[in-house]
Amino acid sequence: NAGVTQTPKFQVLKTGQSMTLQCAQDMNHEYMSWYRQDPGMGLRLIHYSVGAGITDQGEVPNGYNVSRSTTEDFPLRLLSAAPSQTSVYFCASSPTSQPQHFGDGTRLSIL
Amino acid sequence: KNEVEQSPQNLTAQEGEFITINCSYSVGISALHWLQQHPGGGIVSLFMLSSGKKKHGRLIATINIQEKHSSLHITASHPRDSAVYICAVSSGNTPLVFGKGTRLSVIA
Numbered sequence: 381n382a383g384v385t386q387t388p389k390f391q392v393l394k395t396g397q398s399m400t401l402q403c404a405q406d407m408n409h410e411y412m413s414w415y416r417q418d419p420g421m422g423l424r425l426i427h428y429s430v431g432a433g434i435t436d437q438g439e440v441p442n443g444y445n446v447s448r449s450t451t452e453d454f455p456l457r458l459l460s461a462a463p464s465q466t467s468v469y470f471c472a473s474s475p476t477s478q479p480q481h482f483g484d485g486t487r488l489s490i491l
Numbered sequence: 492k493n494e495v496e497q498s499p500q501n502l503t504a505q506e507g508e509f510i511t512i513n514c515s516y517s518v519g520i521s522a523l524h525w526l527q528q529h530p531g532g533g534i535v536s537l538f539m540l541s542s543g544k545k546k547h548g549r550l551i552a553t554i555n556i557q558e559k560h561s562s563l564h565i566t567a568s569h570p571r572d573s574a575v576y577i578c579a580v581s582s583g584n585t586p587l588v589f590g591k592g593t594r595l596s597v598i599a
Contacts, residue, residue, distance in 0.1 A: 422589035438586060470534060482534040
């Protein structure tokens with residue numbers, strides 16, 4: 381079982397560049413979410429989705445867009461990267477609102 | 492919004508010691524989670540509980556709903572238990588709120 385797959389694992393961007401972090405799950409989970417993890421802080425919710433076609437903002441949504449066209453995929457888009465978005469990003473999925481399956485994370489550096 | 496506090500922030504133990512990590516929260520919840528994050532970065536769910544106690548191998552999680560407090564115990568600790576342990580809470584279908592984590596180092 382693949383579980384939750386995040387790509388890429390590492391990425392370096394320049395300020396102002398755009399990119400998409402990919403997240404895919406093969407467990408048919410309705411609930412998917414994106415978090416960022418910064419030193420000294422807990423996981424913070426960026427955006428989440430309770431099913432295909434439905435997304436909502438979390439605690440720190442500014443600078444990020446999401447879409448959920450299928451149950452399996454939940455990409456996170458940075459439209460114009462800023463150094464403050466340097467972080468480790470985790471995608472998670474679960475059959476309810478209780479994330480129990482995390483991806484391995486994407487370490488993103490913005491110069 | 493629920494506030495989740497974990498203590499201690501950092502913990503160093505000798506192999507074989509009994510370890511306790513604490514988590515307190517400010518508002519009533521429907522479930523509390525304990526998660527483990529290894530140095531490689533992956534996050535694994537250890538327990539989800541809403542009352543009482545759960546045990547898995549050398550790990551025991553307890554929760555006291557009235558006191559809004561949970562503990563994670565590790566018996567006979569081992570260097571492979573070294574990780575960051577994260578507490579998270581939820582109410583109904585609202586997203587999880589996470590604590591900042593407790594970094595545990597177990598020395599042989």
